[in-house]
Each structure stands twice: as structure tokens, then as C-alpha cells.
Amino acid sequence: MSVRSALLVGTLALAATASCVGAAGGSSARDGSADDEPIAANPDxxxxxxxxxELTASLQFLLGxxxxxxxEADLRVSVSTRVGATAAVVSERGVSDYSVAIGLAADRVAADPHxxxxxxxxxxLDDWGVxxxxxxxxxGALAWRRPVDPSEVSRYEELASQIATDTSDPVLRARTLLYALLISPNFLYRDEGSAEAEGDPLAPVAAPTGQYSGAAMASRLSFFIWNAPPDEPLLAAAAAGTLDTADGxxxxxxxxxxxxxxxxxxxxxxxxxxxxxxxxxISREPLNLIEESAAFYIAEHQGLSGFLEQVRASEVEELHRIFRYVALDTDADLMDVFSTRVTFVNDTLMRFYDGEVDILAALPPRAAPPEEPERERGCLAPIEFICAGRDPCERFAERYCEFQPEQDCSDRIWEDLCEHQDACLDFFAETCPGGGHCAWQPEFGCVDPADGLIPETVAYDSYVPYGIQGWAMAExxxxxxxxxxxxxxxxxxSLHGGSDSxxxxxxxxxxxxxxxxxVGHPPEAALGAQLPMNGESRRHQHELMVSPPDCVGCHAEIDPIGFALDVYGPAGMRREKDRFGYPFDLSGSLDGHDFDGPxxxxxxxxxxxxxxxxxxRELFRFATGTDDDLYDAALDDALAAxxxxADGRYRRFVTGLVSSPEFRFRRDDVAHTDVHE
Amino acid sequence: MKTPLTRRQVLRGALGGSIAVALPLPRLGAWLNDSGTAFADGAALPKRYGTWFFGNGVIPSRWVPDREGVGDQWSLSEQLRPLSAFKRRLSVATGYDLDLPFELAHLRGAAAVLTGLDKQETTVRAPSIDQLLADRLGSGAAFRSLEVAVSEALSFAGTICRTVSHSGRNAPNYPEGDPNRLFARLFGIAPASEEMRTLEASVLDAVLDDLSALRRRVGVEDRARLEAHADGVRAMERRLQAMPSICAAPDAPNVRHPGITSDEREEAPPELNRVMAELTVTALACDLTRVFSFMLTPPAAQVHYRHLGADYDASFHDNIVHVAGPDDDLGLVTGGVLYAMSCFAEMLELMESTPDGDGTLLDRTVIFATSCIGRGWDHDFFDHPLLFAGGQALGHRGDVHHRSATREPATRGMLTAAEMLGVDLGPVGEGTTYADRGISELLRA
Known part of the structure; x- marks a missing residue:
């Protein structure tokens, strides 16, 4: 443990009393059951x-x-990809993957010379020099998120002439240059640390103050606030010096x-x-499904994998929507995400919330399933269905039309695209790029039962008992x-309960x-620990199981929090009794405060x-990639204050955070320089 | 002649999940000298190495053969029986230990047996054996090493559970788990035309220039990261020159994989093992790579062996291994180990049936098969599984069961594999994992 993190004890641990639970920071900041390598924080x-x-958003922004x-999968350090990004070493295969991914992206752009x-x-394209x-x-400046240095310009001009020698095809020339600028490390990495050496105009940090340059600030701001690269106006603001002052x-x-x-x-x-x-x-073991009656839905909708994908995507979307509602729509205290009585659901989620009268009461009556599902060739739904509320998708749609000014951007385009399966799949692959919540959408967007692509999911998709279909999440x-x-x-x-909730x-x-x-790790005695199966309630049996002295210290603190949520099963569905037939005991306490139930x-x-x-702290860590090890009392206190x-209001807090020395100056320099203006 | 697939078709096929895998037959004969013992130009035939990994360990009372010895002196144990056709090609070392702390034992065991050193949090601290050997054996092939996975049923999300191949700390070499993409990597990524190759070479030069310019400006650790990136770029340059391989281009399909969805990735079905093994063996036969790691299931795998029956519709790690008891009275762990060994046997069979010079691929390939723990049930590091197969034309004696009388470190396994290939890695490990020599009983005199 570093000296700095040792100082941390006693700051966030306001009420942590037992031996197993301590303040975050130090050498075992996060449990290994998540992903963590706190030692790996990059000190340089x-x-x-x-x-x-970030890469996906960048390609979307630059190329559409x-x-x-x-x-290559992101490295996680202390469960954060933002921290992992400062330590990840790319593999040989990873380098090749960059080349393939960016090559395919460049090919796609080059397919349309306009x-x-x-x-x-x-x-x-014919005037290659210009x-x-x-x-x-x-x-280059947009892709590299900073001005291209004259020495770099001349090197790339040399490359451009070499390319012109290698091929006479103007489209291939342009495609190759585009590809080169994007597999450059200047695109793939964000240099946010190298201090100003003499005559180095590219240094993102000024010596000796440690202040980030305007261009570095533009990237820090945009990847934090937008999860996307800086756009032209932001880079222009950086160039104009706007980002050199706290007010700016x-x-x-x-x-x-x-x-x-x-x-x-x-x-x-x-x-x-x-x-x-x-x-x-998340496991789909029968235990979960039978316990929560979801088997019915699975059986009802044969396309199991597609169904689960949609469930997962919808679950994530609900979390997103709650945060957006609190932080952006209503500008409330961010902590309201825990206590808000508003949520966002779609039909997929309602299949799981079904049976909870209190939620159902707010919904229209359930429709009867269609006798014969609609099976027509072509798109089942316009863009609203595919991407309703998905800003990136909508923006892509606009961008697509920018690139295709000769076409009118109406529903007809989607129909045209769906004339041919390939074109349709291509479109959806572009619209909702790999991974994330849209990965499954090509399967749902266009369906041609004749070729047997995914006939089962047609029935699923066209069955909308509550009238909240697709992504249209309803408040x-x-x-x-x-x-x-x-x-x-x-x-x-479902994310954090495991298969046995x-x-x-x-x-x-x-x-x-x-x-x-x-939270400490379980002792050796924990291995193979089983519920005693003595006929009592699950909570009693669990508490008996963790009663040995080696176990109970931690579990007495950890488990009551979980038991308060025990009324929800592994997939999050409500249940009235535990698996042994007993009603739940949802009571517990945290730091001396009692609670009863969710x-x-x-x-x-x-x-x-x-x-x-x-x-x-979590927001700062997300913003800066600073690992748990590097927090000290001063930083934590400053963040909390x-x-x-900001009254916990997201916009106000973020604005204050990014204009603070902690964000505008390199970490080491904040500690050693009087940077307060 | 069939129209060759374009690069884009291959890549798009990989994305669509509908491409059929076509296994080419290597045309080695034309490239060899008259006796088939070397290439026509006199260069020696390549030596090859593979790590073959299965998660969750074994049940030692059913894994360890009854008797020690050579040839007829010993016979296979219950859990090794699927390998009976390869007994002559096989060595088993038992009684070895890692003796590490209990906590997160599967990660510790996997890290130590493959790198020599205990884990640090959820990453390794040293390169794994395949990468150490790739430094010695890998040059000359298009891919320095090949990483393949059948199941990606993870328990823990750090690097150790995602791969058994590491170039060092925070430098995992993640395996490919999708057969269509693996096919595309091997046969579809290289630029298709001379013109594209020339352009690619020009671009890669520029990238290397950018890397060295950036390297001059950053701190020590970041310099090493950029150097690793530059290694990757140089590997791409090498591949531009190394292609085409000594194989015929992929032709008619003879395996059709139905495609795997994310829900099925927690399984390790036999068809998937088969196609991944075929592609791996093809890569070796074509000399596209000389070093591989094949991860049937990851350390502490939450794999679901559903194809083995209703009893297996549960996480193997959570709900089978850790409730099995010391001797696996219900036999469910044994069922899983038997399945793993039958998958291993399938790989050996493919190698045995692939000609290589005057022998078979198996003659000149040393495979080190191991797991993350000895007895998974109670995280007992003792009797960590150590199996060696193939390499009889190299330094592997074969048909030996050797049992350590003194609980020597299981890290001697990795040194043994290296010694079979004539490579001296020097000492590895520290404390209870320190080892400075392989297991000589398994080596050819």
C-alpha cells in the first residue's frame, strides 16, 4: 500500500466498523470476483x-x-475500463484486429466516393496533392483530436506520394490514407501525460505547471461527458484558448x-x-427460470437466444433511463436514482414485471396474442421501432442522409434498404454497431421467413401485449x-445476485x-459451504451457514443488505416466498440505521x-481513469465537498469537477503545485 | 478451380456466422527433400508446442494411475481412459503441487502452472509458457502464436480467466472462440492482391514512424506498451511477406458449424471442439503457426456441459465441482473430466492423422495439457494435472507415469515441456513454485 493510499483510511470509512469491510483504496481495492488489478495502475x-x-464512438463520429x-477486449482494472485503458498492453492479435476493423470501416466509406x-x-479525389x-x-486533426504537427504533415505527405506510386486508383489512394490515419497510434491512444519537452508543440501537459493543453482538455471533456471524441467546435474552442481557464x-x-x-x-x-x-x-439455469415462471415465456417464444438478448438490452436500457431521468431530464440530486419512484419499461421488461399489480395498474390491458403472426418480407418497422430513443442511432440516421443528400430521408429509405436482405443487414450493422445494446438488431430489423433466418422471432416481435414495443421505453x-x-x-x-439471488x-x-x-475474501472454511437444509427459512439457513467465527464478521455486514432485496429472485422477478416456502424477512441495518425491505x-x-x-469518486474515476490506489483523503474530501x-446535481457537479485543478492539471502536479487560480 | 473467396467475403462470412469451414490439405510433399526429413532447401522441419487447457481440475483419486513406470508397467486411470489410443504418446506426472494460498485458488493455479509465478490480483506477473516458447520456436511462421478457446464460460473477469496465454502483466493474448472468425484470421485477413500488399506495407511503415515518435514523448511504462504495439505492426509486416503459406487454399467445406450465440458460449459442445481443433491443426500443418494454446474451458469455468445430459444443466464450477466431495461419489466431475480428455484425444487424433515430413504432426509437436487446480472440490493444489503428449521425434519419451515422491512443484511441468523441445528456460517461479529443471523421467534418454 502506498503512503498516499494509507492516508485514506478513515476518510470514506466513516462508519465501516468490522474488520472485513474497509475504505476503498490500497492494494486490494476491489474484489477479484469482479476484475481488478489495482497494482497495475500506471504510475507514469x-x-x-x-x-x-470510445473507438466505436470515434468511428461513428468520423466515418458514420x-x-x-x-x-481486443478492454482491460479492466478495479472493474473499470477507463482505468484499464491506462495499463493495457495490446497483443499481436490485437494490433491485427485494429487493422481489420479499421480496414473494413475504411472500405465501407470508400464504397461511396461521395x-x-x-x-x-x-x-x-483526382487532385491527389490537394x-x-x-x-x-x-x-487528421479531427481524428487525432489535436492539430497535426508540421513534421507529421510532411511525413504523411511522403506517405501520400508513396501511395500514389503504389496505386493509380484514386478511391484506393484515398481509402488507404484514411486507413493509415486511423491505425496510427495518434488515433488509437490518447496521450494525456507526456510533459512538455523543449520544442515539443504536441505535449498535452505544460511544464512546469502540469496543466493540460487545450487539445488534451477537449478530449478529456468529450470522452467524459459524451463518451465520444471532441467535435470540430470543441477543438476550435481548444485552439482559441477557451479551455485554458477554469471559467472557459x-x-x-x-x-x-x-x-x-x-x-x-x-x-x-x-x-x-x-x-x-x-x-x-448471466446464467439461464432452469433453477432461475422455473423459480420465476419465466420458462413460460421461453417456451412461448422459441427464439430463446434472441429473447434473452432483448431482455438484457432492455434491462440495461432501464438503468440508463433512470439515470438520465434523474440527472438530465429533471436535474435532480443524482442520489435520487436510488429512491426515485419513476422507472422506464418496455414490453420485454413487462414480461418479467408481469404479475406485479402495482405496476400493471398503470398499463393498458394486456392484449391477446395474435393467432397468426405477421410474416411479411421486408422491414417490420421503421426506424422509430429499431432505435426509438437511441440517440446514437438517430444521429447516424441523420448522418446517413447527409452522406446521401440525393435521397430523401423518409421511411421509404428503410423500405428500400430492406428490399435486399444484405443491404438491410448492412444498414443495421452500421446503425447499431457491434456490441452494446444494438448487436441483436439485425436479426430483428429485417425478417424473411422464406429463408428461415429467424422465423420464430417474428412471432415474438409482433406480439406486443402492452403496446410498448421495441425500444420505446415508457415512463x-x-x-x-x-x-x-x-x-x-x-x-x-440479475447482474449482481448470481444464479441463487x-x-x-x-x-x-x-x-x-x-x-x-x-470487502475481504472468504476464508478457506467457506469452500463448499452448503445450506444445512434443516427445513427452516432460507435466511435462517444462510445465517446458520455463515455463523462460524471466521465468516460471520463479514457476513453480518454484507448479507442484510442483500436480504432486503430477497423478495426479488435471480432474474429480478418478485416472489412471495423463499424457496423453502417461508415469507421473507427483509430487515437489517447498515451503520446503525435500520431498514426493512427494498x-x-x-x-x-x-x-x-x-x-x-x-x-x-466513481464519477471522477470514470472521468480521469484514476485508479483506487491514487486517491487520498484530500482528493476524496474535495470530491465529496x-x-x-452541487446538491448532487449531475450537470452542476460535472461542471465544477472539470473546471477544478484535479481535472485540469496532471495528478502529480496538483499535489505539488499551487494551481488554484 | 473454384473462385477464391475475396478478403471481404471471408470477413463478412465470419461476421454473418454462416461460413462453412473448409479444411485444406497441406501439400507438404512438394516442399520436402526426398526422404521427407527436412524441407527441400535443407531447413529443418519446425518444432511445435501447444498448451491444452481445461478448467476446474480433476478428482485425483480417479485421475492418478495406479502404478508408476514405463510401457506395460502402468495403465491409464479412470479419468485418463479416453486417451487409451495415445498411451504410447503420453506421459503423466502426478504428485506435484503448487502449495499456494487458498483464496482465488483457480486463478493462482492457472497463473502458476503456466507462468511459474502466483497471480497478482487477477493478472499474471510473467509470460506464459507458450509465449516463452514462441520466442524460440515461433519465428518464420505467419502467426507467432495462435490462441483458441472452445468455451468462454467465465467465473472471474480478470485476464487469467479469459486466456491461458499471456505476454506479461496486463498483456493477455485473448483466444478466438468463434470458428468462423478463427477461419477468417487464418485465411482471410491477408491483403488479397499484390497492390494491396504494397499499400499495406507503406502504411505500416508510417505507423511504425508514428509509434517511435510517440514513444519518445511518453514515460517508461508507456514506452513498453508502445513497443508491444510496434511488435504487432512488425508481425503484420512479416505476414505480408510470409503469405502465401505452404497450404492449398481452403476449398470445399467439410464442416459446417451452426454458429454459436452468446447463450451457447457457456457450453463446450463436441462439434465446436472438433471444428476448433481442426482449424488449430490446420494452422500447424500449414505452418501458419508453431505455437498454440487451446483452452477447452477457462480456469474456474462456469461451463455447462449440457450435451452430457440433464445432470449437467448447471455450472460445472459452482454446482458440480464444488459440491462433489473428495471422491466425486456421484461421478459428475468425472463425467466432465472424461469429456475434456475425449476432446483432448480428438486433437491428438487429428495430429496423428496429419502427415508431417516422414512422420505425423504429433511426432514433432509437444503438447502440455493442464488445468487450474488439482482437486477442484476443495481447491487442493496437490496432484495438479500434468499431461504431456506428442513430440516423440523430439525429446518426449512417451508412455510414462511418473509420480513425485516429495510433492515437487508443478511448475516443473512447463520446464519439462520446454526441455522436450530442447529449450532451456532457466529457473521459473519463486517460493513454493520455484523450479529449475523439468521432469527428466519423461524425457528421451
Whole structure:
């Protein structure tokens, strides 16, 4: 443990008493059952590899296309890809994957010379000298998120002449230059650390103050707030010196937070906070399904894999929507995500929430399933169905029309695209690029039962008993329901409960990720521990199982949090009795505060000072990639104070955060330089 | 002659999941000298190495053969029986230990047996054996090493559970788990025309220039990261020159994989094992690579062996191994180990039936098969499974069961594999995992 992290003890651990739970930080900050390598925090000024979402967003922004070939998986350090990005070493295969993915993206742009010209800022591909110059200087600056240095310009001009020697095909020339600029490390990595050496105009950090350059700030802001690269106006602001002052940064951030892209940044934060990548590996063991009566749905809809994909995507979307509602739509205290009585559902989620009268009451009556599902060739639904509410998709649609000005961007386009299966799949692959929530959509977008692509899912898709189809998430007031905030969502409950809706796993996630505490590892005696099967309630049996002295210290703190949520099964569905037929005991306490059931727990988390401080730290970690090891009391206190000053309001907190020295100056230099203006 | 697939068709096929895998037959004969013992130009035939990995360990009381010895002196144990056709090609080392702390034992065991060193959090601290050997054996082939996985049923999300191949800390070499993409990697990525190759070479030069310019500006650790990136770019340059391989181009399909969805990735069905093994063996036969790692299931795999019957519709790690008891009275763990060994036997059979010079591919390939733990049930590191197959034209004696009388470190396994290939890696490990020599009983005199 470093000296700095040793100082941390006693800061966030306001009320952590038992031996097993401590403040985050130090050498075992996060449990190994997640992904963590806190030791691996890069002590040097970080070179940050673009994460997969950042790369995807960058290609979308620059080219209007998505990833068609997977790139190397992001490294997670302390469960964060943002921290992992400072330490990841790319493999030989990973380098080749970049080349394939970017090559395919460049091919796709090059398939349309109009688009290629527009991307590269070339009036004419035939005038290679002028075109390549624009490509290098103008497109290069956008792709590399900073001005291209004259020495780089001349090197790339040499490459452009070499390319002209290698081929006489103007489209291939342009495609190759585009490809070269994007497999450059200047695109694939964000250099946010190298200090100014003499005569190095590219240094992202000024010596000796450690202040980030305007271009570096533009990237830091945009990948934090938008989860996307800086656009031209932002880079122009950087060049004009706007980002060199705290006021300029605050004003810029403030307007960025009003941009629709702010939702993408917030979504990405939610994905990291809740570790939603794990949703793809949630087990579908019969235990879960039978226990929660979901088998019915599975049997009803033969296309099992597609169904589960849609469930997962919808669950993640619900989490996103709650955060957006609190942070952006209503500008409320971010901690309200735990206590809000508003949620967002679609028909897929309602299949699981079904039976909960309190939620159902707010819905139209359930429709009867269609006797014969509609099976027509072509698109089943217009863009609203595919991407309703999905800002990136909508923006792509606009962009697509920019590139195709001769076409009118109406429903007819979607119909045209669907004339041919390939074109349709291509379109959806582009619209909803690899991974994330849209990966399954090509299967749902266009269906041709004649070729047997996915006939079963037609029936599924056209059966919309509650009238909230596809992505159209509907806002629902759940005041009368015990489901409160994000801890009551299917997504959270299924992500962090395991196949047995483990109170320990759920409790542990709350302690580690929402209260920023460390939880110890189980002792050797824990292995193979089994419920005694003595006929008592599950909670009694569980408590008996963890009663040995080696176990009970930790479990007494962890498990009550999970037991408060025990009314929800492994997939998050409500249940009335435990698996042994007993009613639930949902009572417990945290730091001396009693709660009883999900609503009580949620309200406690929403108001707990540690959870506020933890939310501030999680946001800072997401923003900067700073690993748990590198926090100290001063930083944590500053973050918590800033969060309180902002009344927990996301926009206000983020604006304050990014204009603070902690964000504008390199970490080491903040500690050693008087940077307050 | 069939129209060859274009690069884009191959890649798009891989994305669509509908491409049929076509296995080419290597045309080695034309490239060899008259006796088939070397290439026509006199160069020696390549030596090859593979790590073959299965998660969750074994049940030692049913894994360890009854008797020690050579040839008829020993016979296969219950859990090794699927390998009976290859007994002469096989060595088993038992009684070896890692003796590491209990916590996160599957990760520790996997890290130590493959790298020599215990884990640090959820990453390794040293390169794994396949990468150490790739440094010695890999040059000259298009791919320095090949990483393949059948199941990606993870328990823990750190690098150790995602791959058994590491170039060092935070430098995992993730395996390919999709047969269509694996096919595309092997046969579809290379630029299709001379013109594209020339252009690619020009671009890669520029990328290397950018890398060295950036390298001059960053700190020490980041410099090493960029150097690894540059290694990857140089490997691409090498492949531009190395292609085409000594194989005929892929032709008519003889295997059609139905495609795997994300829900099925937690399984390790026999058809998937078969197609991944075929592609791996093809890559070796075509000399596209000389080093591979094949991960049937990851460390602590939550794999579901559903094809083995209703009893297996459960996480193998959570709900079968850890509730099995010391001797696996219900036999469910044994069923899983038997399945793993039958998958291993399938790979050996493919190698045995692939000609290589005057012998078979198996003669000149050393395979080190191991797992993440000895007895998974209670995380007992003792009797960590160590199996060696093939390489009889190299330094592997074969048909030996050797049992350590003194619980020597299981890290001697990796050194043994290296010694079979004539490579001296020097000492590995530290403390209870320190080893400075292989197991000489398994080596040819």
C-alpha cells in the first residue's frame, strides 16, 4: 500500500466498523470476483488506449460507421475500463484486429466516393496533392483530436506520394490514407501525460505547471461527458484558448452537458458503475427460470437466444433511463436514482414485471396474442421501432442522409434498404454497431421467413401485449410498488445476485461499488459451504451457514443488505416466498440505521454520506481513469465537498469537477503545485 | 478451380456466422527433400508446442494411475481412459503441487502452472509458457502464436480467466472462440492482391514512424506498451511477406458449424471442439503457426456441459465441482473430466492423422495439457494435472507415469515441456513454485 493510499483510511470509512469491510483504496481495492488489478495502475503519465466504446464512438463520429470486426477486449482494472485503458498492453492479435476493423470501416466509406470525399474534406479525389493535404491536416486533426504537427504533415505527405506510386486508383489512394490515419497510434491512444519537452508543440501537459493543453482538455471533456471524441467546435474552442481557464472550461462543459450526447456519456458511466458487461453471462439455469415462471415465456417464444438478448438490452436500457431521468431530464440530486419512484419499461421488461399489480395498474390491458403472426418480407418497422430513443442511432440516421443528400430521408429509405436482405443487414450493422445494446438488431430489423433466418422471432416481435414495443421505453410511476430506484430494477438484481439471488453478492456490490468500501475474501472454511437444509427459512439457513467465527464478521455486514432485496429472485422477478416456502424477512441495518425491505434500503443508500462521496469518486474515476490506489483523503474530501456543493446535481457537479485543478492539471502536479487560480 | 473467396467475403462470412469451414490439405510433399526429413532447401522441419487447457481440475483419486513406470508397467486411470489410443504418446506426472494460498485458488493455479509465478490480483506477473516458447520456436511462421478457446464460460473477469496465454502483466493474448472468425484470421485477413500488399506495407511503415515518435514523448511504462504495439505492426509486416503459406487454399467445406450465440458460449459442445481443433491443426500443418494454446474451458469455468445430459444443466464450477466431495461419489466431475480428455484425444487424433515430413504432426509437436487446480472440490493444489503428449521425434519419451515422491512443484511441468523441445528456460517461479529443471523421467534418454 502506498503512503498516499494509507492516508485514506478513515476518510470514506466513516462508519465501516468490522474488520472485513474497509475504505476503498490500497492494494486490494476491489474484489477479484469482479476484475481488478489495482497494482497495475500506471504510475507514469498515462497513455490511454481508446476503449472499445470510445473507438466505436470515434468511428461513428468520423466515418458514420461502426465496428464490423471485434477489437481486443478492454482491460479492466478495479472493474473499470477507463482505468484499464491506462495499463493495457495490446497483443499481436490485437494490433491485427485494429487493422481489420479499421480496414473494413475504411472500405465501407470508400464504397461511396461521395462519402469518402466528404469524410476526407476532399473536393476531388483526382487532385491527389490537394486532397491528401486536406485529409492529413483537416481530417487528421479531427481524428487525432489535436492539430497535426508540421513534421507529421510532411511525413504523411511522403506517405501520400508513396501511395500514389503504389496505386493509380484514386478511391484506393484515398481509402488507404484514411486507413493509415486511423491505425496510427495518434488515433488509437490518447496521450494525456507526456510533459512538455523543449520544442515539443504536441505535449498535452505544460511544464512546469502540469496543466493540460487545450487539445488534451477537449478530449478529456468529450470522452467524459459524451463518451465520444471532441467535435470540430470543441477543438476550435481548444485552439482559441477557451479551455485554458477554469471559467472557459466550465462554460464549455456546461453547454456540452446540454447536448443530447451527454446522455451517451452518462450511459457509459452507468455501464461501468453497474458492470453491465456481465449481463451477457448471466446464467439461464432452469433453477432461475422455473423459480420465476419465466420458462413460460421461453417456451412461448422459441427464439430463446434472441429473447434473452432483448431482455438484457432492455434491462440495461432501464438503468440508463433512470439515470438520465434523474440527472438530465429533471436535474435532480443524482442520489435520487436510488429512491426515485419513476422507472422506464418496455414490453420485454413487462414480461418479467408481469404479475406485479402495482405496476400493471398503470398499463393498458394486456392484449391477446395474435393467432397468426405477421410474416411479411421486408422491414417490420421503421426506424422509430429499431432505435426509438437511441440517440446514437438517430444521429447516424441523420448522418446517413447527409452522406446521401440525393435521397430523401423518409421511411421509404428503410423500405428500400430492406428490399435486399444484405443491404438491410448492412444498414443495421452500421446503425447499431457491434456490441452494446444494438448487436441483436439485425436479426430483428429485417425478417424473411422464406429463408428461415429467424422465423420464430417474428412471432415474438409482433406480439406486443402492452403496446410498448421495441425500444420505446415508457415512463411509469411506481409509487405504490416496493420497487424503488435502480436497486429495484431487473438489471441490477440479475447482474449482481448470481444464479441463487445471493444476498452476499448483492450486499457486496452495494458495499464495494456504491459505498466504496473494500470487502475481504472468504476464508478457506467457506469452500463448499452448503445450506444445512434443516427445513427452516432460507435466511435462517444462510445465517446458520455463515455463523462460524471466521465468516460471520463479514457476513453480518454484507448479507442484510442483500436480504432486503430477497423478495426479488435471480432474474429480478418478485416472489412471495423463499424457496423453502417461508415469507421473507427483509430487515437489517447498515451503520446503525435500520431498514426493512427494498424501499427502506434504497432510501438509506440514497441519503448515506458514504454513498454520496462514493458517487463523486466513481464519477471522477470514470472521468480521469484514476485508479483506487491514487486517491487520498484530500482528493476524496474535495470530491465529496464538490458533490455536496452541487446538491448532487449531475450537470452542476460535472461542471465544477472539470473546471477544478484535479481535472485540469496532471495528478502529480496538483499535489505539488499551487494551481488554484 | 473454384473462385477464391475475396478478403471481404471471408470477413463478412465470419461476421454473418454462416461460413462453412473448409479444411485444406497441406501439400507438404512438394516442399520436402526426398526422404521427407527436412524441407527441400535443407531447413529443418519446425518444432511445435501447444498448451491444452481445461478448467476446474480433476478428482485425483480417479485421475492418478495406479502404478508408476514405463510401457506395460502402468495403465491409464479412470479419468485418463479416453486417451487409451495415445498411451504410447503420453506421459503423466502426478504428485506435484503448487502449495499456494487458498483464496482465488483457480486463478493462482492457472497463473502458476503456466507462468511459474502466483497471480497478482487477477493478472499474471510473467509470460506464459507458450509465449516463452514462441520466442524460440515461433519465428518464420505467419502467426507467432495462435490462441483458441472452445468455451468462454467465465467465473472471474480478470485476464487469467479469459486466456491461458499471456505476454506479461496486463498483456493477455485473448483466444478466438468463434470458428468462423478463427477461419477468417487464418485465411482471410491477408491483403488479397499484390497492390494491396504494397499499400499495406507503406502504411505500416508510417505507423511504425508514428509509434517511435510517440514513444519518445511518453514515460517508461508507456514506452513498453508502445513497443508491444510496434511488435504487432512488425508481425503484420512479416505476414505480408510470409503469405502465401505452404497450404492449398481452403476449398470445399467439410464442416459446417451452426454458429454459436452468446447463450451457447457457456457450453463446450463436441462439434465446436472438433471444428476448433481442426482449424488449430490446420494452422500447424500449414505452418501458419508453431505455437498454440487451446483452452477447452477457462480456469474456474462456469461451463455447462449440457450435451452430457440433464445432470449437467448447471455450472460445472459452482454446482458440480464444488459440491462433489473428495471422491466425486456421484461421478459428475468425472463425467466432465472424461469429456475434456475425449476432446483432448480428438486433437491428438487429428495430429496423428496429419502427415508431417516422414512422420505425423504429433511426432514433432509437444503438447502440455493442464488445468487450474488439482482437486477442484476443495481447491487442493496437490496432484495438479500434468499431461504431456506428442513430440516423440523430439525429446518426449512417451508412455510414462511418473509420480513425485516429495510433492515437487508443478511448475516443473512447463520446464519439462520446454526441455522436450530442447529449450532451456532457466529457473521459473519463486517460493513454493520455484523450479529449475523439468521432469527428466519423461524425457528421451
Amino acid at each position: 503519465p498515462p497513455l490511454r488506449r481508446l476503449t472499445e466504446p 460507421v461502426g465496428l464490423e470486426w471485434p477489437v 462519402r469518402l470525399r466528404s469524410v476526407l474534406r476532399c473536393d476531388s 486532397c491528401s493535404s486536406h485529409a492529413i491536416i483537416d481530417f 472550461v466550465a462554460a464549455t462543459a456546461s453547454s456540452m452537458l446540454q447536448d443530447p450526447r451527454a446522455a451517451d456519456g452518462l450511459d457509459a458511466f452507468v455501464d461501468e458503475l453497474f458492470q453491465v458487461q456481465g449481463i451477457a453471462s 411509469r410511476d411506481v409509487s405504490e410498488s416496493p420497487r424503488v430506484g435502480v436497486l429495484g430494477t431487473l438489471g441490477f438484481l 445471493s444476498p452476499t453478492r448483492r450486499g457486496r456490490f452495494v458495499l464495494e461499488s456504491l459505498l466504496c468500501r473494500t 424501499a427502506g434500503l434504497a432510501d438509506l443508500i440514497a441519503t448515506h454520506p458514504d454513498s454520496r462521496a462514493c458517487m463523486a 464538490q458533490f455536496d456543493q
